[in-house]
Each structure stands twice: as structure tokens, then as C-alpha cells.
Amino acid sequence: MDSHYSTNLPQLVFTPQQLQQYEAAAAKHSGVSMQELMHRAGSTVAHWIQQHYDEKKRVIVLSGGGNNAGDGFVVATELRQQGYDVKVWPLVAVHTLKGDAATMYERFKQSGGECVQDASLHHYHIVVDAIFGIGLNRALPEPIADVLAKVNAAKVMRIAIDVPSGVDAHSAQVHNNAFNAHHTLTFIALKQGLLSGRAKTQCGHLWFAPLAIEQAFYRQCSAVACLNDHASMMRKRPVRDQGSHKNNAGHVLVVAGGLGMAGAARLASEAALRTGTGLVSVATHPDNVQTISQGCYELMVHGVTTAQQLTALLEKANVVVIGPGLGQCQWAQQMLSTVLGYEHKRLKVLDADALNLLAQHPQRLTDCVLTPHPKEAARLLQSSVTEVEANRFAKVQELARSYQATVLLKGPGTLICSADKLTINSSGSNALASGGMGDVLSGIIGALLAQGVSPHDSACVGAYVHGLAAQQASSEGSKGLLASDLFPVVRALIG
Numbered sequence: 268m269d270s271h272y273s274t275n276l277p278q279l280v281f282t283p284q285q286l287q288q289y290e291a292a293a294a295k296h297s298g299v300s301m302q303e304l305m306h307r308a309g310s311t312v313a314h315w316i317q318q319h320y321d322e323k324k325r326v327i328v329l330s331g332g333g334n335n336a337g338d339g340f341v342v343a344t345e346l347r348q349q350g351y352d353v354k355v356w357p358l359v360a361v362h363t364l365k366g367d368a369a370t371m372y373e374r375f376k377q378s379g380g381e382c383v384q385d386a387s388l389h390h391y392h393i394v395v396d397a398i399f400g401i402g403l404n405r406a407l408p409e410p411i412a413d414v415l416a417k418v419n420a421a422k423v424m425r426i427a428i429d430v431p432s433g434v435d436a437h438s439a440q441v442h443n444n445a446f447n448a449h450h451t452l453t454f455i456a457l458k459q460g461l462l463s464g465r466a467k468t469q470c471g472h473l474w475f476a477p478l479a480i481e482q483a484f485y486r487q488c489s490a491v492a493c494l495n496d497h498a499s500m501m502r503k504r505p506v507r508d509q510g511s512h513k514n515n516a517g518h519v520l521v522v523a524g525g526l527g528m529a530g531a532a533r534l535a536s537e538a539a540l541r542t543g544t545g546l547v548s549v550a551t552h553p554d555n556v557q558t559i560s561q562g563c564y565e566l567m568v569h570g571v572t573t574a575q576q577l578t579a580l581l582e583k584a585n586v587v588v589i590g591p592g593l594g595q596c597q598w599a600q601q602m603l604s605t606v607l608g609y610e611h612k613r614l615k616v617l618d619a620d621a622l623n624l625l626a627q628h629p630q631r632l633t634d635c636v637l638t639p640h641p642k643e644a645a646r647l648l649q650s651s652v653t654e655v656e657a658n659r660f661a662k663v664q665e666l667a668r669s670y671q672a673t674v675l676l677k678g679p680g681t682l683i684c685s686a687d688k689l690t691i692n693s694s695g696s697n698a699l700a701s702g703g704m705g706d707v708l709s710g711i712i713g714a715l716l717a718q719g720v721s722p723h724d725s726a727c728v729g730a731y732v733h734g735l736a737a738q739q740a741s742s743e744g745s746k747g748l749l750a751s752d753l754f755p756v757v758r759a760l761i762g
């Protein structure tokens with residue numbers, strides 16, 4: 268039996284529908300029966316529990332009505348054999364089980380295993396979720412949702428088999444009272460819905476167990492997305508030739524900082540410098556000039572009030588970052604329409620208020636990277652945050668299509684979508700940080716574009732470096748990380 272598992276995740280990402288469609292063929296090509304596959308899945312989880320918790324721990328397995336429950340009965344049977352005190356609490360009547368799941372239930376009973384109803388959770392140390400896996404197709408029904416609310420509130424270690432119940436492995440939608448796992452062991456291939464948004468946090472630590480059929484599976488169908496990893500992101504960083512000078516490393520123009528919003532402009536422009544741009548200019552409200560320049564003499568800061576003044580600056584730059592602290596007043600509108608209407612090709616990063624203004628007058632764009640958080644994405648799509656979070660994958664694709672742009676949808680497991688590519692970011696989230704993190708991200712992406720990295724790769728490397736910097740700059744779980752704390756880490760990562 269192969270019980271290999273790891274937190275090193277593969278880069279190839281699939282939909283649960285692809286798993287449903289091709290896993291049987293992959294198993295067949297690997298000479299493995301479906302029953303053996305279920306046995307491998309359950310044994311892997313049992314092995315994982317043995318590796319992490321000794322047999323004095325009391326375990327309860329919650330079972331459902333499909334094959335996920337079959338995995339759960341294998342876990343329970345194997346742990347009992349290893350001396351654990353294990354019970355199964357069926358949340359769907361066991362007589363409805365079919366096929367291999369029914370067989371695994373029979374084996375559990377025959378081995379002396381016991382089912383309980385309405386268990387007292389405080390008696391157990393570990394709860395194993397074998398209710399729903401990739402077969403979840405609607406919200407959790409009342410009795411199951413009620414049980415999971417209690418499980419989530421209890422002081423227990425929660426381990427999900429394949430998918431935390433209540434998480435939609437396709438859309439990343441998290442239904443009410445979904446199982447809040449400390450660890451999730453997922454099988455055969457990575458499912459997109461576990462990697463982004465709230466679903467990502469709902470999985471806790473994600474472990475991948477290929478069950479020794481992943482290669483055959485990869486031959487059956489093509490991945491729908493790519494999970495970026497450290498090595499590939501580091502390879503895509505711009506390389507600066509030793510003999511080069513400032514004019515070979517791009518010129519970013521940051522159009523930012525309405526009245527009273529100098530900080531956002533400074534964060535974005537300093538981030539562009541710290542990410543290796545040769546020259547960085549800032550076009551801002553005249554009252555901000557001194558504040559932005561203070562302590563960062565490398566920035567060329569211009570107070571701008573007219574389209575002509577901005578056009579003169581656009582001529583010198585090769586990339587424009589527009590939006591941080593821009594506001595939505597007449598001045599801001601004029602700045603955005605001048606940038607979007609500029610006749611020569613300039614790569615552009617649109618962030619913050621540039622996105623809010625764009626949402627008021629949607630249009631197809633050229634050479635743009637958009638970096639919305641879910642609320643800005645909702646405005647751009649005339650939708651709601653709930654709808655965006657209920658299907659981050661479809662929404663980022665819709666944005667990329669409607670605006671003809673590369674779109675980076677922020678949040679845990681940031682998504683980056685261009686016409687032909689979907690990438691999921693794997694580095695940390697900055698949920699505990701203060702404001703200004705987005706400004707830094709737009710500056711980093713602008714810098715990468717200015718140094719010749721493609722729009723899609725700039726957004727991917729930017730998201731990765733930004734997330735990793737947030738992770739490294741703060742100790743785990745600590746609040747109070749400042750956006751400017753990222754600068755030294757970004758420099759070290761990009762340099």
C-alpha cells in the first residue's frame with residue numbers, strides 16, 4: 268500500500284468533475300481496482316493519523332452517504348486495528364450506502380467496529396470528516412449543518428478526508444457551517460476549489476496523497492490551472508545584467524494620491540523602486556509632492572493638474588501604475604481617462620480607485636493588469652461580494668474576458684487570469700496586515716512589467732513575492748504588519 272503524502276503540492280490543478288470523469292480510467296491504467304483505490308485513500312488517512320497522534324487518542328469519524336464515507340470506514344477499521352478507540356457517527360443512514368462504500372461499512376462492522384448516534388464530542392480528541400467529498404452539490408442540510416456547527420466549536424482536532432464537507436471543490440464556495448479543518452488530505456489530483464478564497468483557509472494545512480495513480484490521471488486530461496511554486500516564480504524574476512544602467516531597467520509612472528492620500532502613492536512608487544525599476548516618476552495632486560518625496564530622493568515627484576502635464580510624463584515612462592489613493596473626483600477621472608486614452612502602447616496596472624472609476628464606465632482595455640479585491644471585482648461585474656466569493660474562478664475569468672485584461676483577484680489563493688491562463692498563488696495571505704498592502708502589490712507588478720516580464724507572469728510573480736514577504740515579515744498570526752515592512756523582504760526576494 269502506498270501511503271505517501273506531503274504538503275509539497277503539485278502544480279497541476281483540476282476540477283472535481285475531471286476527477287469524477289477520469290479517476291476510474293486512471294486507476295484502471297494503473298492496474299488498481301476502485302475498491303483498492305478507496306482502501307488506499309482510507310489507509311493513507313489512517314497512516315497520517317498514526318504518524319501525528321498516538322493510539323491513546325479517541326477518534327470519531329463522521330460519515331455521509333457516498334464514497335467519501337467509504338474512505339471514512341476504512342480509516343475507522345484501520346485505526347481500530349492499531350489500538351485506537353474509534354467510533355463512527357453516521358450522519359446519513361448506513362443502509363443507503365452503495366457499492367464499495369457499503370462494502371467498507373460491512374468490513375468495519377465485521378471487524379467489531381461500532382456506530383454511535385449523537386456522540387458527546389468532548390469525549391473525543393480527533394474528528395474525521397467523511398461526510399462529503401467531491402460529490403457535494405448543494406448547501407449542507409439542517410441536521411448535518413447543526414452537527415458541524417458543534418464540531419467546529421468543539422476543542423478537537425479536525426481532519427477532513429479529500430475535501431472539508433460543505434466546501435465546493437469546484438467553485439471554492441463555502442456553505443454555512445462547513446467543516447473547519449485543521450488538516451485536509453486530498454487524493455489523486457489537486458482540486459481548484461480547495462486552493463482559493465475562504466475555502467483555502469477552511470482546509471487548514473493541505474496534504475496531497477497521489478495514491479500512486481496521479482501520473483496515469485495526468486495523462487487522461489489537461490489541468491485547468493497552475494498552482495505557482497517557489498522555483499518557477501524565482502525563475503521568472505527579471506535578471507539585471509551587471510553592465511546595465513538605470514535606463515535599461517524600465518521607467519514606471521505611478522499616477523496616484525488624491526488630496527490627503529500621499530501615503531498610497533508613496534507605497535506604490537517605493538515598491539516599484541525596491542523591485543528594481545531603474546526610474547520611478549510619480550504624478551500626484553500638487554499638495555502631496557513634498558510628503559511623497561520626503562526620505563525617498565530617488566522618486567521624481569510631479570504635481571499634476573492637467574491632462575497635458577500627465578501626457579508629458581506618459582511619454583517618458585514604459586509602464587503606468589494608476590489608482591492607489593487616487594480618489595474618484597474630477598481630477599482622478601481626468602487622470603484615468605488620460606492614461607487610458609494615451610495613443611502609444613503603455614503597459615498599465617489599474618488598482619483601487621482606478622478600478623472603481625472603471626466600474627462606472629466599463630470598457631474593453633488594452634495592455635492592462637487589473638488588481639481588484641473581491642469588492643472591487645463585484646463593482647466591475649455589477650455583482651456582489653457574495654457572488655464573487657461563491658465562484659472566484661468563474662468571476663476572475665469573466666473579468667478577464669469582459670475587460671480584455673490580465674486580472675489578479677486578491678484574497679487567500681489569489682487568482683491570476685489572462686485569456687489563456689489561470690494561475691493560483693500559493694504563498695501566504697496578508698489578512699493580518701494593515702492597509703497599504705495593495706498599493707505595494709501594484710508597485711511590484713508595475714516594476715516587473717517595466718523590466719520586461721509578461722503581464723501574466725508579472726502578476727503571478729508579484730502576488731507570490733508579496734505573499735511570501737508578508738509571511739516572512741510577520742511572525743505567524745501576529746497582527747500589525749505594515750505595508751512598508753515588506754520592502755526589505757521584497758528586495759531580498761527579487762534581488
Ligand SMILES: NC(=O)C1=CN([C@@H]2O[C@H](COP(=O)(O)OP(=O)(O)OC[C@H]3O[C@@H](n4cnc5c(N)ncnc54)[C@H](OP(=O)(O)O)[C@@H]3O)[C@@H](O)[C@H]2O)[C@@H](O)CC1
Binds near residue numbers: 401
Ligand atoms: N470513486 C471512488 O471509488 C473513490 C472515491 N473516493 C472518495 O469518494 C469521494 C467522492 O465520492 P462520491 O462521488 O460518492 O461523493 P461524496 O462526496 O461522497 O457524496 C455524494 C453523496 O452525497 C450526496 N450529497 C451531495 N451533496 C449533498 C448535500 N449538500 N446534502 C445532502 N446530500 C448531499 C449525494 O446525493 P445526491 O446528490 O445523489 O442526492 C451523494 O449521495 C471523494 O471525494 C473521495 O473521498 C476515494 O476513495 C478514491 C476512490
Ligand SMILES: [K+]
Binds near residue numbers: 335398400427428432
Ligand atoms: K470530507
